[in-house]
Amino acid sequence: MKWPESMVLRCWDSLKYIIWSTPNVVPSEDEIKRFNECALPFGISYWHIFPPTRTCINPACAHHSSRHAARPLKEPMTYKATLFTLRDGSLPIYTTSLYCHGCHTRYYHNYSIHKQTLTQTYYGGVPNVIQVAQHYFMEACLLELITTGKVFGWLSATNWAHIYNTGLAHLQRYIVNNPTAFSNVAWQSSRSSHSTNWFFLYSLLLDKAEHHWQLILGHDMDSQPKRLTEALMERNHATEGVGQESYGHACNVCCHIFKSDDAKMVKLHAAVCDGIQIGHPCCAVHDCKSLLVSHTAHHCKEHQSLGSVCAVTGCNAVRETGFHTCTIPQHCEAEQAYYEKGTAMFQLRAHLKRAGITVPADSIGASEIEDIPLDDTATNNRGCNNKSSSKSGHIKGSFSHNVTHTQLFFMRPCRIILSQATLFGSEAISAVLQAVHATFPTPESTPEYLFYDTNCKLLAPQHYNHDTHFLHTGQPIDVFHFKSKHKESDVNCQMYCNPAAFLELMQEGKWRLNTSICEQMNIWIGGYQAILQNMEVTRFNFYMDEDHMM
Structure with a gap:
């Protein structure tokens, strides 16, 4: 408003008690926009995210808030971020962390990080705003909506990102999505992105809150996915066998x-x-339960040496450079047929074969004809012997990781x-x-x-x-x-x-x-x-x- 500072101070002295005691006022889209236009150049945003405390909450710290010598947290560090909301779309914000010199802990909005131990300790409960990546925050109510969509709509994180970007990220979404119909209305495009790890972090926070525990992650790792893995494994082990929450359930239906x-x-x-x-990717050796060396690897650590052996079952020859099989012609043809099955042309030819339509002999290879199943249901005709009634003499091999x-x-x-x-x-x-x-x-x-x-x-x-x-x-x-x-x-x-x-x-x-x-x-x-x-x-x-x- 370009007022002198003396005028601002007099207005604040007169109105501060009224402002703090007034029930929450929901601002309009225009008010948020105008506020940010004035505030962002000064490092302030409509929704500025701070730690939930201004003093140290570590009882063992000399600066703890319960002591007479309690001192406010110092050394504010502020950087730009994006907040994804359910009502107001995606907003540019600032977030600030504070530091305690007594116990060498830096306090962020959701968690604190101890300088020596490099542990990332969440405060407990489920906050209204959750930091899903370094520069991205999401409202808990938005996370709950997306989680519900994943459960009942089979929507992936990628699809939810598209839905949010198209339908929720901009307040005037009906104008953004229909520019021709609203050609006389000016608007500004807004794009956003999501970390795919928000689902796992949100679910872990919910689980810890239900048990009145705190989520503690290692902060010496270089990415959020790695920090979450250990906590996810801990939860997985806890739910094995009799660990499900509803294990003891009984009702009039069951x-x-x-x-x-x-x-x-x-x-x-x-x-x-x-x-x-x-299922999930696993070692290419049949029935091996060891973890893969990496998510893109074909073998576990124990069987990693098999990566240089021909992929055809029963063949121990060294594979040819650039291929998964050795130089035996039948094995090379098997690998070629494996990759051809993923092509559109092979699938279209398979449709012709099933329909009984004759095609020129030079348009489809003999190996392709043999590999086309004539009856998709043949392998399902099982009796009490639990064995398939059909037999296959095709060459078998593993040209990728198993599932x-x-x-x-x-x-x-x-x-x-x-x-x-x-x-x-x-x-x-x-x-x-x-x-x-x-x-x-x-x-x-x-x-x-x-x-x-x-x-x-x-x-x-x-x-x-x-x-x-x-x-x-x-x-x-x-x-x-x-x-x-x-x-x-x-x-x-x-x-x-x-x-x-x-x-x-x-x-x-x-x-x-x-x-x-x-x-x-x-x-x-x-x-x-x-x-x-x-x-x-x-x-x-x-x-x-x-x-x-x-």
Whole structure:
């Protein structure tokens, strides 16, 4: 307003008590714009972010606020940043940190950093504004909206960035998106970007706040993703086996208590198990569970030497420079066919083949014709032997890193997820049985019924090894899989796993439980395939846990 300083001081003396006692006033877009036009050149912004304290909060510090010698924090450091809001779009802001000379700690908006230990300690709780990268802040209410969209809309961080940039970053978004229709209105474009780690940081802060803990990260690392990894791994380990928040859940949908025909009280608490073929990158050696050397590597540290060997299964020859195979012609052709399958031309030719349309002989190679599956459903015709009815004589090899085979879920019929497990090489019965024992580690924790689509195979090693852990657990096969994939001639399957043999599962001619709940959940989980397919293992496991716990 170009007033003299004496006028500003007199106005402040007269109005300061009224200003501080006035309820929050929501400024208009024009008021925010005009304020920033005047304030930004002076290092001030409409939303200037400071630490939540002006004195040291470390009880062991001589400058602690509870002591008589409490001193204000010094050495302000200010730099420019961007704040992403839900109501006001993206805003240019300044953020300032302060320093305590008593304990050598610098205080930022969300956390403090100790100079000697280089630990990044968050203050506790979930702040209204969260720093997701050095120069980027996001409102918690915006983070919650985006998280909800990720859970129910399968939206990736990239897609959310596009949505925000297009629809929310600028207050006059309807003008920005329709410049022709509003050609007589002047506007200024606003672009923004997001760190993809905001989801993990926000989820960690929520988890720590729920347990009344503080999030502590190492600050001696060169990037936010590396700082978060250790905390994410800690959370992943805590949720394994019986660690899910809703592990002890019981309700009228998944647990039934009733009188039997002989007037005895019966409890029927069930669990359902099934897997979905969705996974994360892993070592190219079959069923190897060791971590990759790096996210883009093909092998773990133990098998790293195999990177110089031909990728074709069973061939130990040295690979040719620039290729994944040796000089054997058939192996070179296999590698070429592998990469051709990703081309548009190969896919179009495959469509012609399936449609029965003849094409000129010189337009498609013989190896391509052999590799086109004539019947996509042939590999799914499994009986009680759990083996494919089709055989393949094609050359097999690994021309990239492997992806874990199956993500196994244990659920209550009411949609509550008890646990999950990663099966690396295959859905082997031994691996499934190990996951079952981890989910129900004591006989007291076992359910009255456990449904699994190949329970007839799961029971075999239990009977052979005289395993009585699940002695009081019925192990039928869910109705859908039993009708479609199990033979009537298999006596053991019919005796132990036919759901009709368990009369208490029926009530007035209807099934008491939804035993297809995992199949229904798999449809939902499948929507995350594009987001998860190349995600690093720690974030993959954390993402899977967080999304089904929302």
